[in-house]
Every structure is written in structure tokens, then in C-alpha cells.
């Protein structure tokens with residue numbers, strides 16, 4: 226498949242979002258293309274979450290969710306209310322998922338003071354093989370831009386305070402972090418939307434869509450050719 230189809234956005238290693246030349250030794254940061262997921266991605270989302278081991282499920286959900294509850298969580302995701310982001314690798318495998326859930330401010334999970342109608346909560350997971358490539362950070366960044374453009378000024382994240390990587394992402398973003406009993410609540414105050422934030426979101430989604438279509442078609446074609454042989 227490699228020689229036949231060359232994705233113009235493919236520039237990083239096997240599990241990189243835009244992979245071209247393999248980089249097995251030491252993972253290099255490259256462009257991460259984050260796409261909004263839809264109903265048709267639900268099956269792949271489930272596969273991604275079910276592949277998380279117990280320690281990752283604990284970090285992601287705050288408890289070691291058994292498979293049935295993971296299935297129920299994925300089945301409940303409402304794409305018309307929330308925004309779910311994903312990163313597909315060059316083999317068209319979903320390797321990262323970020324769930325941005327919106328809720329009325331009265332139902333805010335934390336001690337949030339805002340004049341806006343809604344707040345947002347973000348949860349993220351990256352497959353083990355794709356970690357350290359900047360996907361977690363990029364998913365968070367996309368979620369923050371979405372909040373701005375949706376007139377939401379408070380982005381909230383709950384995680385274990387032992388989760389060094391997530392703490393790093395939160396600190397990098399300038400989040401205010403409150404720790405209690407081994408858990409941490411992180412808040413980000415966001416600026417209002419402006420033409421640049423609107424344009425950034427639109428362009429990033431457009432580029433990710435083209436990349437997604439390319440990878441989906443390449444995968445379908447590869448399957449067809451291997452079937453015909």
C-alpha cells in the first residue's frame with residue numbers, strides 16, 4: 226500500500242497522525258491532524274477504548290471501567306451535543322480520542338464561576354503506541370479553540386494528580402490546578418472567539434477531513450487489491 230498511495234499529509238512514523246517515512250527510533254513530533262468524529266467513527270472509538278489497559282482506564286475514567294461500561298459510555302456519546310475528536314494513523318487506525326462534553330453551568334463538575342450558559346469538560350486518551358507525539362496536547366488545544374468559538378469560557382478537566390503527563394498538558398495550557406486527596410481539578414479560562422480562532426478551527430478541520438478521506442480510500446483500495454489477488 227505504501228508505494229501505491231502517497232498521502233500529501235503523511236509525514237511521520239507508523240502511528241503518527243500524518244505518517245510518511247517510518248521513524249522507529251525515537252518518536253519525532255510532527256503535524257498532528259485532529260478530526261471531529263461522527264457516528265460512523267463510533268465502532269472505532271469503542272475499539273480504541275477497549276484496547277486501554279486497566280491503568281489507562283483508571284487514568285481516563287477515574288475508575289477501572291469494565292468492558293460493558295466502556296461500551297455503554299461509547300453508546301451514550303451524543304455527537305449533536307458534545308464534540309469528539311480523533312487522530313487516525315496512516316493505517317486508518319484511531320489512535321487518540323478526546324471527548325469535549327458541554328453542560329449547563331449549573332451542572333458544572335467543579336467550582337466554576339462563569340457568566341456563560343455552559344461549561345465544558347475534556348477527557349482524552351492516546352493509544353500506548355502513539356504517545357509522546359504531541360497528540361494529547363493537540364487534542365486539548367483543539368478542544369480549547371472549540372470552546373472559545375462556542376462562547377464557552379471555562380474548560381474543565383479532572384484527573385489523578387499522579388498523572389504527570391496530563392498535569393504537564395494542563396500546566397502548559399496555563400490551567401489553574403486544584404489538588405485534593407490524590408485527585409486534581411484543572412480549569413482553563415478562555416478568551417472570547419475572534420476571526421483568527423474561527424479560521425484556525427475551520428482550516429484544521431478541513432485539512433484533517435482531506436487526510437481522513439485519503440486514508441479511508443487508501444485503506445479501502447488496499448483491501449480491494451488484497452481481496453482480488
Ligand SMILES: CC(C)(COP(=O)(O)OP(=O)(O)OC[C@H]1O[C@@H](n2cnc3c(N)ncnc32)[C@H](O)[C@@H]1OP(=O)(O)O)[C@@H](O)C(=O)NCCC(=O)NCCS
Nearest residue numbers: 284285348349350351356357358359360361362389390393
Ligand atoms: C495523557 C495522555 C493523553 C497524553 O498523551 P500524549 O499524546 O502522549 O501527550 P503529548 O505527547 O502531547 O505529551 C504531553 C506532555 O507531557 C510530557 N510528558 C511525557 N511523559 C511525561 C512524564 N512521565 N512526566 C512529565 N511529563 C511527561 C511530554 O513531554 C509533553 O510535554 P512537552 O510538549 O512539553 O514535551 C496519554 O498519556 C494517555 O492516554 N494516558 C492515559 C489516559 C489519561 O491519562 N487520560 C487523561 C485523563 S483526562
